[in-house]
Amino acid sequence: MRALHCTATGSLDNLVLREDLPEPRAAAGEVVVDVAACGINFPDVLLVHGKYQFRPDPPFSPGGEISGTVREVGEGVSGLTVGQRVCAWMPYGGLAERVGVSALAAWPIPEGVDMVVAAGSLVTYGTTWHALVDRAGLVAGETLLVLGAAGGVGVAAIQIGKLLGARVIAAASSADKLEFCKRIGADETIDYTREDLKTRVKELTGAGVDVVYDPVGGSFTEAALRATAWNGRVLVVGFAAGDIPKVPTNLCLLKGASLVGVFWGHFATREHEKARRELAEILERVRDGRIVPPIHATYPLERGADAIRELEDRKVRGKVVVRVQP
Ligand SMILES: NC(=O)c1ccc[n+]([C@@H]2O[C@H](COP(=O)([O-])OP(=O)(O)OC[C@H]3O[C@@H](n4cnc5c(N)ncnc54)[C@H](OP(=O)(O)O)[C@@H]3O)[C@@H](O)[C@H]2O)c1
Structure with missing residues (x-):
């Protein structure tokens, strides 16, 4: 073989x-x-x-x-x-x-x-469904900021965020990638290599975002936490930038905000039946074309x-x- x-x-x-x-x-x-x-x-x-x-x-x-x-x-x-x-x-x-x-x-x-x-x-949509639904409790009408939005899990976050009725802001590193994010459903975009992430989020939203989906880490995590609204949730998904960030936890206190860990592999093992139901729902939406x-x-x-x-x-x-x- x-x-x-x-x-x-x-x-x-x-x-x-x-x-x-x-x-x-x-x-x-x-x-x-x-x-x-x-x-x-x-x-x-x-x-x-x-x-x-x-x-x-x-x-x-x-x-x-x-x-x-x-x-x-x-x-x-x-x-x-x-x-x-x-x-x-x-x-x-x-x-x-x-x-x-x-x-x-x-x-x-x-x-x-x-x-x-x-x-x-399987992994990208399974992770993201678990993150947005189970861990963040994202609901219709809330605002979702997706970092690394053109990558595997980022794309899933744009698409599932839209399915759940959220306003989705996609952040990525080039005009090409952001154009792609718009095509697959993002409402607004930020080039986080050229624009200041927190300032731009605040310009777009006023109060800040409700949920941050962060598979990138590095310096973006603190900027994204600073860009959350009251009761914000920052989903810790991964560290593609390489550095595991250390953030000032007083920001969580001041905003009533939460840092929420996501580990789909462990979830799928420990809560197997729930993961199975979620995956069936995802594949059904892929089959009927609601997720492409x-x-x-x-x-x-x-x-x-x-x-x-x-x-x-x-x-x-x-x-x-x-x-x-x-
Ligand atoms: N927690 C979980 O259960 C779980 C499950 C699956 C994946 N993950 C994690 O999620 C992260 C993304 O995984 P993925 O499969 O979606 O990867 P991917 O398709 O390669 O996407 C990663 C994105 O991160 C951004 N990035 C920033 N700095 C980077 C760097 N130095 N090198 C590479 N990419 C960089 C890139 O976007 P820009 O160029 O636009 O910045 C890229 O699109 C990884 O850390 C992975 O381990 C976690």
Whole structure:
């Protein structure tokens, strides 16, 4: 079987296509999936550089979300059958032709949803639904500021924010990206590399925003917290800028504001049934066209390193997906 292997951490140049790997077998509680496509997320960049929260020993395959067809069902698994179309989440290992995954982390794909789209929707929309609905309690009429708005989770935040009836302000680093954000539904935009984030938010909103969706971190987090209204919620989603910010917590006191952590992987494990219901709702909206996940580019498995490089180089608008089966 073929898989893209990270042979040593530190560089995307260490990703090598292997053609001679043993086939995985389904352990108890697992299914083996014939992988059709694998969505790329920022944690794949960090994994290859040995900078993620966990550091698997090389060789390993990056790739944390897949779509495909169930090939083998392990002992004790119910509700999944051979031949069924599924998408699945895993810490890593998805850039391979076959992968064994926990049956609890695999969800049926509705008829009519494309494999590439399914592979590119699970983590970004799952994370964002959990963030905006469960963690922030965003409601219609509120204002949502999305940082890194043209990236994977940022795009999901624009689209789910609009679905929930919020006014959405998208912040990103170029005119091109902001134009893209407008096309997919953002009401207003801010170039946070040229404009002062807090000043511009206050100009647009007066009182400030109700919810901030922050997958970027760095210096933007404090500026965004300063731009919240009374009872604001700042969702701590990620640190794509590299630095984990330290913020003056007196701002939370003064504004009755909250810093709210979001960790979809743990949520999906600890509150499995709830995550399953949310994902079913997301895929249903993808199926009926109320959510249209924008696919920035697709790559074949042998060019998986280039797919991950697009995120590292900050080029992505939407989602990059690797087609594992041609
Ligand atoms: N908490 C969770 O459960 C969860 C789940 C999924 C992802 N995440 C996190 O969310 C973040 C975004 O993930 P993603 O998959 O959406 O990534 P992505 O598609 O690459 O988007 C990240 C965005 O961050 C911005 N950015 C700012 N500084 C950057 C830098 N130095 N390098 C790269 N990007 C930079 C970029 O927008 P501009 O160029 O416009 O600034 C980019 O569009 C990551 O930190 C990831 O770990 C968290």
